[in-house]
Amino acid sequence: MLEMGLEEGTIIYKILNQCLQIVIDNPNLNNKEYLVSYVKDIFLQLEKE
Known part of the structure; x- marks a missing residue:
């Protein structure tokens, strides 16, 4: 994922x-x-966090 330019820990990641x-x-x-x-x-899991 990092090679795609996505920071670890972000929602999209x-x-x-x-x-x-x-x-x-x-x-x-x-x-x-x-x-x-x-x-x-x-998405439902992430909303709870």
Whole structure:
């Protein structure tokens, strides 16, 4: 992520890092609705922090 110019600890870094981890952990995740659902969950988690 740092090579993309994103500072560690920023909101966008956390979001993209978690999205990337979801894709890595679920290589068969080819359904857009599932990925959108995961991203919504990430945003809800970050709102709580």
